[in-house]
Each structure stands twice: as structure tokens, then as C-alpha cells.
Amino acid sequence: MGDATADSGLDELHSAAPAFIHTVDASTLQLRRAAVALAALGGVAKVEGSTPEKSLPEKSQSSDAHPHQQQHQKEQQHSRGAMAGQQRYLRYIVFALVAIILLFFISSSSSVPSPQWPTTKGDKSQSVVDPNAPAAPATEKESTATTPNPGTQLPPATAKGDRMNATFVTLARNSDVWEIAESIRHVEDRFNRKFNYDWVFLNDDDFNDEFIKVTSALVSGKTKYGKIPKEHWSFPEWIDQDKAAKVRQEMKEKKIIYGDSISYRHMCRYESGFFFRHPLMMDYEWYWRVEPSVKLFCDIEYDTFKFMAENKKKYSFTLSLYEYVETIPTLWDAVKNFTSTYPQHVVEGNSMKWLSDDDGKTYNHCHFWSNFEIGNLNWLRSDAYIDYFTSLDHAGGFFYERWGDAPVHSIAAALMLKKEEIHFFNDIAYYHVPFTHCPTGEQYRLDHKCSCNPKDNFDWNGYSCTARFYEVNGMDKPAGYEKEQ
């Protein structure tokens, strides 16, 4: 896509916006809840029947796989095991409910009035989701069928002062709903309940009612739901489909993670070049990206967006590592083509030393892990970044290889921002399978009620690029890091 097309595409999007945007105010939420309640029983049967297994491609079994990939497999298997357990559990619940209904009818000739039973269903679908929900005891102790745990509005934001022009942003499928619910809870509990920032959800498909209902109940700020326009989630016309298909087949044979996935490639390209110009995102200057199943382990007591602005930061990270080389063999060539065409976009005082050991001749594969990012949207919307993305997009590596948005964002930040504009959030304790960033220093962890095991911290591992970030920026490593390796 050329610059001109990119711009007119934006205009088009703006005018089309209301058609596919759905905004939910946190306060309108209660209304929706009642509607679900009656479906609770049927819901059990449905969850039980459908296998909620993630549609992941086959994972590599080869023992010399990239460490990310290896650990990843373990975790995936682990979570599948847990899922099987959940299903078994659900089966028990269904069984218990059937038993209860039978009991109810049998005992209805006796004079036990049991209006409680139907009313417990009024309190959302607790019996479906909450394993502690008193499904069985309900018949025995009719007077305590409902514990006093009424649904409440989220408490008001406690942090004083104004808010930044900022939002959380999540790209997700409807099937990611429970994984993203978990992430939202972490972000809300550790940070956003104090600030009530908005949350934008983007999807290449329409979000369904369940996704909207669940996520809008959890977010303290406004939630907005956007559909990605087709032209941002499809093959550009210059891509040779046969060549792309052949690559996917080869990568499948080499067991490269997501190597044969088309949707994963669209996702990487979308996160690289489009999410920040979605009409819903145009309303904001700052974003915090959140993926399904991530965790935050420490309290965050200050406004991270304000920190970014006040300290002139444009991009940030919590974890960094070496990219899996097979996914980006010609990415660096494409970057060099870009920098020779647009030398004006490469800034002085950048972080080239973090990317390259030989002044830019070769790439060392270091990248910031982009499933966590707090960054400036106007930077991503700048001519420099758009020229960069457009140039890479034409090189075709999103489809002829499997370029990830992490190295794409990272290289851009390292070359087109001053090195002081990139921030390492040591204080944001973070997990995305399979890596953890747990802040170094016991006193910090105690003061901020951290729940991560310092032994899991990846920062000082040989596969992390964070020590190199400290060196390139002339920063002292946190006190005590040697003891926490």
C-alpha cells in the first residue's frame, strides 16, 4: 500500500466508522446482566459440549527448537491438561444440576417453599463459571441459597488529577474471551481501577454479545469494540500467493511455530502497520497493549502514561529477547533498503548498538517483546514510521517469511527514536507465556505487593537483551541483580 492509498484509506475509515463501532459505557452494563441469567442452564450444556481448545497450529517437537518455542509447547500442553480438568468439572456441575432439578420436583409435594432456587439464577451465571458456587447445597439449606455477594458497580477511580489521552488496546478473537478476561482482571486490579482508562478491542470479525458483555463488565473505563476493515487484514495485491503458500508449507515442515498460519501473519502485519490508525484509536495519543492470558504481579501506583509523557518517552518494554531467526531471514536487508531510501528518518543518538554488533551491517535479532507495549500513537502515525512500514510491507516478508510485529516495532524504535525515548519498565512485573519479568530487588517487591518469584525473572538470562539495553544506555543494573540471576 502506497502513502496515498494509506491516507485515503484513513478518510474512508473515518466516515465509515459509526457503522462498525460499538461503544459500551461501564454504567449501562447492569442492564445487560439480567438478560444472560436465564441462559445459564443452557450455557452449561454448551460450554460442556464445545471443546474450547485454542486453534493453534502444531507445535514443533524438535529438541533444538528456540527456547521460546520449547517452553511454549510445555505451557500449551499444560493448559490443555487444565482445560480437560475444567471440562470434567463442568460435567460434574451439569450432573449436580440435573440431580437438583429432580430433587426439586420430587420434594415439591412437601411444603418446602423454594423460591430461592430460581432467584439464584438471577445473579449472573455464577454456577457456570465459579467453581465455588453452591450448586449442590442449594436444595439442602434453602435459607442460605444465596450468599450476600450482590453485584456492585466498580468503585470510582481513586487516583487524583487529570487523565492522559490514553487507552488500553487489545486485538482478540471471540474465542479469546476468557483469556482476555483474565488479563483485564490483572490490569484492573494492579493499575486501572485507580485510573479508569478506556479499553479498545479490535477484531477482524464482529465481536459477539458474550465477548462484549464479559469484557465491558470487567473494565472500569469505557470499552469500545471495532471491526478491522478487510483491506487491513488481507494479502496486498503485490503478494504472490503461490510463493506465500510454498513458504507456509516449508515452514510447517520445519515445525516453525505458527509457520503455516495465515491468520497469524495477518495479525503480525496488522499490529505492525494498522492498529494505531483504526478509527477508534485515532481518538487517543497513548496506548497500552494487552494480550490474552498475561499477568501483572506488582501494584502500579502511578500513571504510566503520564510518566511516558513527562519523561519524553515514546516506546517502552518489560521483556526483550532474541528473535527466532528462521522467521525473519531478510528483515534486516529490508530495513537497510529502507534506511538507504529514507536516511532522513534515522535519528542521531539512536539505539543501533542495541540491534547490531557491527554498526548496522548485521542484525543481532534483539527485540522488545511487543505483547506488552506502552507507547505513543502519534509516533506510529508519523511519516517516518509509515514510510518504514510501507517499505517493509512491499518487501513482502510478512507473507514470504513470518515477520513478527515485535522485531518490526523494535527496529523502528531503535532507529527512529532517540535512545532516551525508549523506556524499560523495570517496575511493571509482567508475564506472557513463557517469560516473566519480575523486578529485581526484594524491598521493591515487598513494597509493591508483588506475587512473582524472582527466580523466574528473565532479565539476566543469556537469552534476554535487557542487560544489553542497560549497557547501551549507560545505565547501572539494579542493585542486587547478581544475586537474582
Ligand SMILES: Nc1nc2c(ncn2[C@@H]2O[C@H](COP(=O)(O)OP(=O)(O)OP(=O)(O)O)[C@@H](O)[C@H]2O)c(=O)[nH]1
Ligand atoms: N481478531 C483476531 N485476533 C488475533 C488473531 N490471531 C491472534 N490474535 C490476537 O493477536 C494477539 C497476538 O496473538 P497470539 O496468539 O497471542 O500470538 P503470540 O503472543 O505470538 O503467541 P502466544 O504465545 O500463543 O500468545 C493476541 O491479542 C490475539 O488475541 C486472529 O486471527 N484474529
Ligand SMILES: *[C@@H]1O[C@H](CO)[C@@H](O)[C@H](O)[C@H]1NC(C)=O
Ligand atoms: C487525543 O489525541 C488524539 C490524537 O493526537 C487527538 O486527535 C485528540 O483530539 C486528543 N483528544 C483530546 C481530548 O485531547
Ligand SMILES: *[C@@H]1O[C@H](CO)[C@@H](O)[C@H](O)[C@H]1NC(C)=O
Ligand atoms: C532491497 O533492495 C534491493 C534493490 O532494490 C532488492 O533487490 C532487494 O530484494 C531488497 N531486499 C529486500 C529484503 O527487500
Ligand SMILES: [Mg+2]
Ligand atoms: Mg500472545
